[in-house]
Amino acid sequence: MMPFLFTGPGLKHLCLEPHESVDPAGMDLLKATWQSLIDTNEPKAISQLESVTVPSNRPEGSLLFKLATAGNLSQLRTLEIVNIAGLFPNLKRLFLDLNTRNPRTSTIKTDIEESITGILAFRSLEYLYIRGLRIVEGLDRIIQHHDPSLRGLALVPDRLHEYPRLHLSELLEMAIRCPNLEELRLQIRRSMGNQAECEIYKALSTLPNLQRLFLDLDFDARPKLPALGSHKTEDLDALRQTFINAAMDQSLALQIWSMIRNKSSRLKDLRLFPFGNQRFSAEECYLLNCFARSYLLTYYNLENPGVPVMEQIGKR
Numbered sequence: 001m002m003p004f005l006f007t008g009p010g011l012k013h014l015c016l017e018p019h020e021s022v023d024p025a026g027m028d029l030l031k032a033t034w035q036s037l038i039d040t041n042e043p044k045a046i047s048q049l050e051s052v053t054v055p056s057n058r059p060e061g062s063l064l065f066k067l068a069t070a071g072n073l074s075q076l077r078t079l080e081i082v083n084i085a086g087l088f089p090n091l092k093r094l095f096l097d098l099n100t101r102n103p104r105t106s107t108i109k110t111d112i113e114e115s116i117t118g119i120l121a122f123r124s125l126e127y128l129y130i131r132g133l134r135i136v137e138g139l140d141r142i143i144q145h146h147d148p149s150l151r152g153l154a155l156v157p158d159r160l161h162e163y164p165r166l167h168l169s170e171l172l173e174m175a176i177r178c179p180n181l182e183e184l185r186l187q188i189r190r191s192m193g194n195q196a197e198c199e200i201y202k203a204l205s206t207l208p209n210l211q212r213l214f215l216d217l218d219f220d221a222r223p224k225l226p227a228l229g230s231h232k233t234e235d236l237d238a239l240r241q242t243f244i245n246a247a248m249d250q251s252l253a254l255q256i257w258s259m260i261r262n263k264s265s266r267l268k269d270l271r272l273f274p275f276g277n278q279r280f281s282a283e284e285c286y287l288l289n290c291f292a293r294s295y296l297l298t299y300y301n302l303e304n305p306g307v308p309v310m311e312q313i314g315k316r
Helices: 024-040 061-070 105-121 136-146 168-177 195-204 236-246 250-260 282-291
Strands: 013-015 051-053 078-080 093-097 127-131 152-156 183-189 212-218 269-275 294-298 309-313
Touching: 093 105, 105 136, 127 136, 136 168, 168 195, 183 195, 195 250, 236 282, 250 269, 250 294, 250 309
Parallel strands: 013 051, 051 078, 078 093, 093 127, 127 152, 152 183, 183 212, 212 269
Antiparallel strands: 269 294, 294 309
């Protein structure tokens, strides 16, 4: 079947969905039918794919190798799958989900290390989307390898809301290493608006070409997640801090915008998304969602220049 995928002259983007529950007899018949077609009418590869997506949280290496053998993938620009770097010398965008099906911590760490090694096998990329990266050291290695070509970097928390906990020095280092970064998504742990948190926002203003910024604001003040099945939070001080961190309104959103966008900044869009209601009781989750509003701030405001347009989005 693979060779026939490339006979469409206008095909640019391909999404393949692997299936495990297939009837063996039906598959044998299907293979025989395709082989008969190939024997009587050999397909000629015409299309040059620009993007391939394999929606699976495990590597589908053999599938991509078959695809590369059947047609020309030399012009591929976007790949949503883990590492097969040598097949795609001109790749510019890479989308990775490092979440694992096995919840054991040791397995997760091994999978992440293997995936980081795979990312480093690619030539310098312009756009990276990574879900489930948990350690700062891994992010640092990735940035060192792909800077200064990076124009877009998106880090998305894993299922348990784990993410690289970046400090001020690491953000300032990112600004130096990634001068061409235009789009950025990362997570910041809120600390009731103290000085350290404010300095983090100000550090983001040092990214010289940043235009679009998506901040996931972690409001969970508990030292660690409780065990599954736990009920109401026993640490009342941590719960109080969590509610303070979760509270987001237009005034606070504007203050964060003002700390990030200075006179030399090129920031056009800022999205603020509070998160962190993992393993709270149902009552606590409900109240946290009432406080945790998301906002989108846009620089262009024809009616009141200098003041961003602000709208609440994603109501819960």
